[in-house]
Amino acid sequence: MKRFLLIFSALFIFTGNLYGHKVIIFAWVEGDKVYTESKFAGGKKVKNGKIEVFNSNGKLLLKGFTNNNGEFSFDTPLKATLDIVLNAGAGHRGKWTLNKEEFFETEEEHPAYKSENNIEKGNSLNRNNLNSETIEITKEELEKVVEKALDKKLAPLKKMVAESMAGRSKFNDIIGGIGYILGLMGIAAYFKFKGEKGSEK
């Protein structure tokens, strides 16, 4: 019995990475595009995985496939909470919910197209007209520029957080699970003991 236990505990050596068997998709917003990245729990990228984007009512907004690097990006179809579902085949499914707050909150249509042109036009006009060191820029345009820069800087951060949130199985969890099993064994053994004691009398 003890040696049997020894053999199976030797399997623990191989659980170095401790990854579960899930498929994970993360999504983040940069400007007016949504970027997604899909991986298997061990780190392998999902190639040619099917992606479907739904609004919060379950209506399908668009779909596509991941490239060889597990990436798929699309223009923001709707600035509301989006459910992005990945189907990696053979029953592997993952989901990421992109909350409304992550989208830049200004007008309803895509502001970036219009305002980018505006900023460039505005700057060049001002330069020509004023011919001085300062460049006039409206408060709105400034906001958009800052927002765009922030999106770019924050995207890798968001990715890091999402990855750590994806939850690598911890060693403690394994010990906990085995504890449950041993507990069940103990309960069964208790009842066996009770039964034996009862029949002796």
Next chain:
Amino acid sequence: MHISEGVLSAPVLFSGIGLAAAGTAIGLKKLDYDKISRAGVLGASFFVASLIHVPIGPSSIHLILNGIVGLLLGWAAFPVILVALILQAMIFQFGGVTILGVNTIIMATPAVITYYLFGRLIHKGRITAAIASFGCGFISVLLSSILVALSLYFTDDDFFEVASLVIVSNIPVMIIEGIITALCISFLKKVQPSMLS
């Protein structure tokens, strides 16, 4: 080989729950108290085995160990695997709650089938036992892959496409599990043959 939550259709899920309940009932009846410690150890190994990643193939594959669980427990594989799957779903979000029935069928049915196919052979000579155990480990993973494909087929997908993908990507696992099962059984035969009853 765990199917994720939300993939299969409701009829498949319900039939999975029904069949798993029936199998578990039979398994519990056949689980006498003497086998409890063996059941506990095997359950714990099955629980941990799915975390062992085999980095080969297009999709993600992992060890299952249902071959040896079936060989040593017979019908009792059903409750043991069910408990291990419940813990995996709760602690690692591996598989899911509604899909518990289907996943149990996928893992435990091949365990019982290979028990009936190979169970008697392990009492014979050393080499016969080793070959039989290899076959047991290999075939139980093969049957599990087929059951995965069947569950997906009854939900939506094209059967042969999914079946071939799952089976082919699991061939390394079949071989590795065959070897592991053979090694364990030959070890037990030498050290504690009473366990192989």
